[in-house]
Amino acid sequence: MTTQALFGQLLIGLINGAFYALLSLGLSVIFGLLNIINFAHGALYMMGAFVAYFLLQWAGLGYWWALLAAPLVVGLVGIGLERAMLRWLYQLDHLYGLLLTFGLALVIEGLFRNQFGSSGLPYGIPPQLVGTYNLGFMFLPVYRAWVVVFSLVVCLATWFVIERTRLGAYLRAATENPTLVQAFGINVPRMITLTYGFGVALAALAGVLAAPIYQVNPLMGANMIIVVFAVVVIGGMGSIMGSIVTGFALGIVEGFTKVFYPEASNTVIFVIMALVLLVRPAGLFGRTA
């Protein structure tokens, strides 16, 4: 394996890591601020990709519109779910939230699969992003470069809003002590609803990014969600920077495994998760509760 080829694989790993980071960011935000283990995340990611597909098929609106519209649409759906079902569970054990969202995921995926089959639907790369860059050691598709850059920007922007702005400070305070924050006149339930909507919108955004590369497929969420959960657990549930860094890092680790022992590429992330949990149960960046 030449160093050139290795660089190529590292870059690929980084690109996959971008998806993991974006998805685990949404999960982390929802868990860190709402204490809900959102198993429906994969299904909502899939819905984002489908909304992009529908926009193209029925309204002729292309990729750039979908980047804006899909997170909004799915975010609204998420808000609807939160208002109708999730908010009754905040006082209860985490397990109930997990069960509810898991059930939701099964229902949503089942409905889509029943309607659209499991082979997937085609969605083309937007014309502005077609082509490859010749980097010397590999040909990098323009679209994949765009995915890394865009994900990085979104992840850092989210981190900045939550950790460095006043709005973020309110959110973090509301998680720690909702009654006190409410006493200060801040509408905590509405903030929580909007946060869930935002986390869901992040998932849908990842779905739109994924649509031109992977098939728009009712199974795409199920395939991703388990890995994303492992990423969040390794990074530390609730740590925003943790999930971003871990997402990218694990993408690279997976890339390495695909080079040296591809048969294990499915399982290496879980092996790492097991090891991390043995040594640091709260995750690499997590705070012990």
Added chain:
Amino acid sequence: MTVTRLAILTLVAILAAAPASAQVSDGVVKIGILNDQSSLYADLSGQGSVVAARMAAEDFGADKKGIKVEFVSADHQNKPDVGSQIARQWFDTDKVDVIVDVPNSGVALAVNQIAREKGKALLISGAATADLTGKACSPNTIHWAYDTWALANGTGNAIVKTGGDTWFFLTSDYAFGHALERDTEAVVIKAGGKVVGKVRHPLNTQDFSSFLLQAQASKAKIIGLANAGGDTTNAIKQGAEFGIVKGGQNFAGLLVFVTDVHALGLQAAQGLILTETFYWDQNDSTRAFAKRFAERDRGIHPTMVHAGVYGAVLHYLKAVEALKGDDGTKVIAKMKELPTDDPLFGKGSIRVDGRKIHPAYLFEVKKPSESKGPWDYYKLRATIPAEQAFRPLEAGDCPLVKK
């Protein structure tokens, strides 16, 4: 009459009243369709196979002939342990007489063992591994539709002849992928080509970028895709992104179904060369079948797996009628005796190793401009006659074949 004579006469009467000839067990022929209904192979088999099986029973006229046919179906989720457990339960408790379809060679090999243990029948349409009529052949199993040897022989040979003489394999890491890679490698080497590299990927992989990069680095002229369903379509789609074809390499889709082409779209799939034993648009009877099938299965047109399920169930019912019973091993033996004839595969026969014989066809996927509408995807390049389409009987190491 003395007590002893009475006793002997009673005994004789009882023995004479024992079952005279084989009966259809429980008065019902129960057919179980076991396949992937929720994952990457669901479109090429799945619910469509259930539809095909029902159509076969209707076309056979089971009601008019007084044979009661019942159907059950289940999802094996591509897991051999789940498939085995369902098969055992069906055979032991649910009185299922025959299991049909079983895509995913790992599951098929497991269920093959179980059917043999229990003396029941297994009609495989979905699974590919040629070992089912080779090392693992069984007097209880018939392998319909296609197998890895036929695919390798058709597609492999055709591609090497057109100049694709260096190969890199992208293989699905389980029984099917290994079998297809092994059979295709043998064909390539025999035809004078070379295999310059291989990489194995887990079943149901989403992202092929890393493997495609290795394939590009190998500079092989042909990237052989020893996988199926969602894996094949993902690899081809992502290959377009990485400029595989623009860079001078070509994909060989070793197992491609019409549902895969539908999912890829002709823009991405055009020019692919593939081997199938059935295409819905071949002649009037296949077209008529496809029309009825599509009405019952959300507009999807039948794949060769669906056609195989139809042909297998039809022939099975004919054998049950001739035998007047549904004992697994006996029905399979009867099916091998009777020549086959159905509107989808035409006339054919079943060999002693359980291999169903019919012609294979080399197709090329049309360009978007050549297609007149959805599902109009293939043009015929060559017909491989039945005697040449499948592995020769002696070459399979099947213990049922007497040397």
